[in-house]
Amino acid sequence: MFINDPPAEIAGFAKRAGLTFPIIADQSTKIGSAYRLMGIPTHVFIGRDGLIKEVLIGALSKNDMQRSVAGILN
Secondary structure (H helix, E strand, C coil): CEECCCHHHHHHHHHHHCCCCCCCEECCCHHHHHCCCCCCCEEEEECCCCCEEEEEECCCCHHHHHHHHHHHHC
16 A cells, blocks of 8 residues: 555556555555554555455565465465
8 A cells, every 4th residue: 555655656666566466545544544554664464354464564575575465365
């Protein structure tokens, strides 16, 4: 999720980083407020059941993100 970033910038970042999973643009900051995000970047990994499985604050590499997603899907 990105807060206050234009959709085109988000799409460009995702493409450059090779990210293929859904990324949410939180331009109104409603989602960030609901999840009480304390730092940026914050990565919230949500399972297929809709429950939060992991929250990581700080920059993550593509491999770190893929590892978190794989852990949720397995």
